[in-house]
Amino acid sequence: MKYEMPKLNYPLDGLKPRISEDTMKFHYGKHLQAYTDNLNKLIKGTEFEDKSLEEIVRTANGAIYNNAAQVWNHTFFFETLSPTAKPISGTLKAKLIATYGSIDNFKNQLMTKATGLFGSGWIWLTYNERNQLNIEATTNAGNPLQNNVTPLMTIDVWEHAYYLDYQNRRADFCEAVWDLTDWYLVEERMEKNLFNIYY
Template sequence: MAFELVKLNYAYDALEPVIDKETMEFHHDKHHQTYVNNLNNLIKDTVFEEASLEEILTHLDHAPEDKKNGIKNNVGGVFNHNVFWESMTPGGSKEPIGEIAKKIDEKFGNFEAFKEEFNKKGAGQFGSGWVWLISDKEGNIDVIATPNQDCPISCGKIILLGNDVWEHAYYLKYQNRRAEYLKEWWKVVNWDIVEQRYQNRNHNECSCGCGC
């Protein structure tokens, strides 16, 4: 079962002026597609050939030793970007809703303090990586950053929201101004999907064939 590049739910220019059309085209059609192609090649004739992205990410110890790093990097590249595209919507949805809004207030005090912590972690990630709002199955939330294409679900966490801080995500418009990109990005966040992910945090079960 070969993975395919996900289709965007909006036009390439729909997130402007926050993210420009050219960046979206390169990011989705080139960078993300490359991760998809690499992953399909790497998992051929392995235990992961019929597995889902989630199953691969949570069972990386079953990867062939000579392919382990490649599979880890590319399955993260595919999954993380899938989350990223879905985390955004034209015009954004302004503020958190439902249970996740309450959890953010409980954890961080208020929405502005949460955004400050998220932006701080994203700006402070050395080199390439991601910044995330995550949850555990009990519903406890936190903000973390991860390097490269590392994915929080490999450590048993549930992704609620993620922003890409690799330079290819913002450099054409913002150059070295990552902090400005992080600040502007809130204008396109899809809080409906964040709440949906929080509500569904206990609904993922493993059915892979890797002997777990």
């Protein structure tokens, strides 16, 4: 199986002004392309050659895991963003309020995790088999699939995600991601409660 770059649902300049075309050219066009190319080279002739991306993320380790997780994480991140993002509503809104007390409290906790993570990594909203929402932080190429929970949305806090547009202002980038997140899609993921909606 050869993994290919995911197709975006918007043009490279579609997230302006919050995320620039230049950032997308590097983040999507170069970083994700490099992870995809590396993964294809690393799995050739191995037990992972014919496995799905999710299977590799769940079971691999070392360089194969790192590149597979970065392909999965980045694809998931880019798919969650939208130039016509819909706000939090419906079942997701009710569940977030029940869990965090208010949408503002949820946002504050999400942003605190995102700005407080030392180094590179990912901040996730996840959903577990006990129907609980959680905010989780993973470092480097960490992915919640390894803990058998459903990722619903993520914020990429690697510097390459934001440095061209925001320099060291990670908090401003996280606000941009909040505004660009398609919360209707996040709700759909929660209701389907599937790990492999897109793979």
